[in-house]
Amino acid sequence: MSAAPAIPQDDQALFLGIDTGGTYTDAVLWSPAPDPSGTVLAKAKALTTRHDLAVGIAGAADAVLARAGVSPSAVRLVSMSTTLATNALVEGQGGRVALVMVGFAEADLDRAGLRSALGSDPVLFVPGGHDVHGNAAPLILDELEAALAGLAPSVSAFAVCAYFAVRNPAHEIAVADLIRERTGLPVTASHELSAKLGGPRRALTTLLNARLIAMIDRLVAATEGFLAARGIAAPLMVVRGDGALVSAGFARLRPIETILSGPAASIVGARHMSGLDNAVVSDIGGTTTDVAVLDGGRPRLDPEGATVGGYRTMVEAVAMRTFGLGGDSEVGLEDGGLRPRLVLGPRRLVPLALAAHAHGAAVIDVLERQLRATNPGRLDGRLALRTGVPDRLAAGLSGAEEKLHATISTTPQPLDRLLTSNAQIATLNRLVARGLVHICGFTPSDAAHVLGGQDNWDANAARMGAALFARRRDGRGAPLEADAEAISARVLRALTRRSAEAILETAFAEDGLEGPETVAHALVQRAVDGSNGIARLSVSLDRPVIGLGASAPLHYAGLDVLVGNDCIVPEDTDVANALGAVVGQVRVSVEAQVSQPREGLFRVSSLQGIRDFGDEDAALAEAERAARDVLATRAAEAGAESFEITVECDVRSATVEGQRNFIEAALTATATGRPRIGR
Known part of the structure; x- marks a missing residue:
């Protein structure tokens, strides 16, 4: 980050942006002055603490305030984005x-x-x-x-x-x-x-x-608790999946609208940092990689609704493709084949380096014991621990699940001693899917520690985990790789390659092609590999890639060759989501419909109920009035200080024998404005 700008006076508005991701919680302190695009005063990171989200939030926010040298009372707006909802759907987690x-x-x-x-x-x-x-x-x-x-x-x-x-x-x-x-x-x-x-x-x-x-209720409560403890009397906003801001109370009732919140904020942040109007934005985190297209300075929205975790919802959000690919992705092997291919994700593991950083000997002793064994074990380098969520979220467990859950503690335990039968592996996976248990194992983050690309956790544990994975057997009975360095380099190459495929898949899909099938085609694979024969093949994007995420400088270093265009990694790429959270606007919409149950009767359906009219114009006027009334209340609930309302009306009619016949009308009212800030 560049040299710190002059600290603003106490009467100048300061905005605190927070992004709670699967692995890290980021914070950024931003001032809308003196530069027209604002100034990043300080940034900080802390580990996301899923058992108590307030710990990670406080760690990042306290650090950023201390680095900027400002009083918490100077903060006038707090806005946060989160990948927690997205990650939960990708990983199949959530309450019963x-x-x-x-x-x-x-x-x-x-x-x-x-x-x-x-x-x-x-x-x-x-x-x-x-x-x-x-x-x-x-x-x-x-x-x-x-x-x-x-x-x-x-x-x-x-x-x-x-x-x-x-x-x-x-x-x-x-x-x-x-x-x-x-x-x-x-x-x-x-x-x-x-x-x-x-x-x-x-x-x-x-x-x-x-x-x-x-x-989401736990996230909002944790953030509100932190703000109250620090004396920050500022409104709390949350980024929705379309990049708009809404109040925390609004988001609490509609958490589904925060899916793709983090990615949407990252696109807003990418545009703000790069100044590019047209780009492919790829944001790599601990659990997911999110890819979207920036067109004319605005992210493309998906009118059909966001697709996350394989499910097509009715949530209007950034046209984002989310892949279970990140620094903390599970590293596995494809079944069959003499030299099996590495498989990354979609499940997130707690990296061994992070587990040892937090739990020390409980992890190190296990890895050392397993390395001393003559032959590799199928559960080597795998441990389990509770996530620390409240006990009430464990409701509805089966007998086998409840018994295994009771034996797992908040300290990592090796799977080779925790599990007594193959059937328990499926039971454990169900506990993971419920968000009750974490698995610790070898990840790309560990590989980065082995090769010196990352040094914030325990590199010794990462090296031992890599060594255990390297001695797993391929289809010929030989070790996968010679040592920890070799398998780590192979994992990082696989992650960069898979990232390129995710970006190309998104581009193909945006062009109206079947993304996964197209990128998997032998011709595209040859073009990406650069393995040309008599026919020389190439594939390239028409716009640059903006690489976001703390690990983007490492994992996207060789990406430009694979996608055929520049890859730009901005200076503050590691806090793009948190920055994007504070530069957006409040935007909410409501709809009303007019139908014709029988000739001459026009029925208005809105959130205020049903009203019948004998005249089309009167019905349309009532639909607009009802939509505006509901919208004014909803915009205030969403945290807008002042706002403008626009109304669009789509009337469907048919002309039969020269006579116009009304079919139905859909009216959409949208309010847009800046969020309310503390005084």
Whole structure:
């Protein structure tokens, strides 16, 4: 970072940006003066402490305030981005949720990936719902009322989705009120998240939202606790997946909207730091690599909804492709083959270097014992420990899961002594998927420690973990590599290569091709490898890559050759997310619809309810009034100090025998403005 600029006076606004990632929590202190693009006064990092997020947040924020030499009371706005929700969906984690489907049938679970996302979580089908014009079917709640007492102790939240709730939310509201009254647990209703048709995908979005509530609530509570303890009387904002800012209270109710929050903030930060209007932005973290396209100074948005962890949601967000590839990705081997290929991710492990840094001899002694063994073991270099989440999030475990969970502590234990049967491996994996247990193992971060590219943790543990992995056997029975250095270099090469493939896959997909299939094609692979025969092949991007993330200078050093264009790594790339969190704007939208149930009757459906009119213009005027009223309240809830409202109206009609016939209209009102700052 360049020399520190002059410290601003106490009456000048200072903004604190925080990004809570899977491995690190970053903080940046930013001033909107004296430069027109603002000034980074200081930046800092601390390890993300999942068992108590406040520890990592305090570590990073206290360090950045100390480096800038300012009083906490000088901070006028705090804004944060997070990859926690994204990581949870990629890794299949989250709380156990009960899904209540009103007016749907069992067969609807087979659409939009809903059954897969539901997994073993309970689902209840309740008679009711509405038709496309908002007319109600009978709502029968007897079975739901009878089931609530038994369900409540085994779940952390409820998700409610009713048939055509976007045209009439009455049944969702009634069911949600009943559940809150009887259980006291958080409830997400689908109409609060999306106004789009498509019940199963709306149910999927609602399910995932409910699953994430406890996680985001802990993050917001931890941050609020830190601010109160330091005397920072400033509004707290959160970055949504489309790059907009919303208040912490707003985000608490809609955590699904924070998926891709970190990546969206990183794009805002990348544009701010590089000044480039057109680029491919690739952000590598500990758990994921997020790739997006910057066009004309704005990130491309995905109008169909964000896809994360294999699920297509209804959340409008940056058109981002998220790959389970990062510095802390699990290093594994492809099954079969004489010389098996290295496989990276998608699961995140706690790097052995980090585990030893935190737990010392508990990790070192295990690695030394395993290295002394004559023959390699299949569980060498693997340990398990609890994540430290509250015990209530362990609700609903099976007998085998509960027994194994009880034997795992907050100190790493070697899997070769913890597990007594092969069946327990599957049990352990389920505990990991629930977010209750971490696995420690060899990762690219360890490889970087071995080769001197990283030195913040325990390099000795990394070297031992690399040596254990290197002596694993290939298909011929020979060791994978000669030593720790050789396997580490191979891992880092694989990570750079896989990063290039992720970037090219995104580019192909943005061009309308099948990204994964295209990048896997033999011709593209030959072009990337540079292994030309008689036919000389090449592939290149039409714009540079902006590499983000603390490890980008290491992992993207050879990327330009693989993608055929420059790779620019900005000076403050390690805190791009935190910086992007403080330079954005508040933006929220609401929708209203006008339909025609029968000729001459125009029905307005909005969050204020249903109203009928005999005139099209009167109905459209009412739809706009209702949308503006709801939007004004929602913009204030989202933390906007002042805002401008724009309204778009899409009227569908048909002309038959020269006569115009109204079909339906969709009206979208959007409020945009700067966030409220402390005085």
